[in-house]
Amino acid sequence: MLKYLLVVGVIAFVYFFFIKKKPLKNSSSNTKLEASDMVECSSCGTYCEVSESFLSEGKYYCSQECVKGL
Ligand SMILES: [Zn+2]
Secondary structure, eight states: OHHHHHHHHHHHHHHHHHHHHHHHHHOOOTTSOOTTOEEEOTTTOOEEEGGGSEEETTEEESSHHHHHTO
């Protein structure tokens, strides 16, 4: 019986682990991107790396000028 509970516990753990991971993959939000991912500038449409982009109000921009909307 204890063994059974342990197996159920492990299955539940794995299940929740994948459930938790899934939204990150499916989510289209811009907050969970890898540093090397390419994002499109919300202002001019230029693609640049996340690590080099500017994040403002949930949107990525290629430069400070685009953040300001110039
Ligand atoms: Zn831009």
